[in-house]
């Protein structure tokens with residue numbers, strides 16, 4: 060696996076927030092639960108050997124899906140990407156969380172759930188458990204970029220799930236999917252009985268080299284997040300042999316997390332719960348959640364959506380486009396908000412349009428000029444100027 064290292068001066072063109080410690084991010088990182096990690100690892104172990112296309116492999120897919128639904132995600136946010144291997148069908152599971160500012164640009168957080176020979180509690184129950192925990196905690200947290208949490212199958216047979224996803228989904232549209240970054244989490248279980256206090260952060264050093272500089276920058280940010288949000292130390296290495304590789308070959312920017320104390324048990328019957336270190340997985344989970352919040356530009360507002368008071372919600376009101384012509388769209392911090400009304404008045408105070416619980420408003424009948432849009436939630440109101448230009 061010896062590879063040449065390439066250095067490049069290419070800078071990331073994508074939008075990253077300056078990297079300083081953010082208390083709100085830390086508060087969410089503090090929600091990572093060792094109990095949940097242990098429970099995820101135990102469930103994963105109980106599902107047995109999850110060879111691509113096997114009954115256990117399909118059962119693991121169903122288990123993951125049920126977990127996301129139990130966190131409160133809905134079926135529209137879940138999709139599957141099937142492919143066949145060795146005459147059997149297997150599926151990647153994708154959970155999409157839409158971004159508030161860049162809905163069509165994705166941060167992909169991925170790891171495989173298929174295993175080979177053994178139950179794969181480290182390889183890759185560890186990454187799977189972390190992805191679940193991050194998805195649970197970020198459920199109601201607005202992020203500027205969209206996030207796709209992807210559980211790949213077919214990794215152990217040669218990255219087949221991720222390659223299929225790149226071929227059929229990423230490159231399946233014109234233009235292809237816009238990916239800000241791929242963060243792969245594979246084999247972060249550590250070794251039982253050892254001091255597992257370091258995690259390896261992996262950057263792209265493979266061909267093509269056009270994306271290597273951006274990968275180095277992202278990987279440095281990942282290392283900073285390890286230092287800021289977890290008790291672990293970060294070690295820098297290069298990416299190879301896991302689900303980020305088909306993405307990197309496609310020109311995407313990748314980074315990855317991998318254990319530093321390398322377990323001798325993957326791909327054997329001994330890749331068990333007893334032979335790995337759940338506390339290390341828990342700590343890697345903290346680092347990963349810090350990093351996902353950083354990369355996806357998670358809200359730095361301390362308010363969770365569910366307990367967002369109406370006046371705060373109204374502060375976040377956006378009416379666009381402005382100027383408008385045919386329709387305007389209403390957007391607020393709480394995208395699930397159900398009970399609200401919206402009125403358009405002219406400057407003389409006459410109500411011209413009155414709607415209830417509609418986020419897309421027909422303004423095509425208004426003539427060019429200045430109007431006022433008033434949003435009402437309970438007994439709170441906020442008014443914004445709207446321009447109609449024909």
Ligand SMILES: [Zn+2]
Pocket residue numbers: 171182183214245246301
């Ligand atoms: Zn693996």
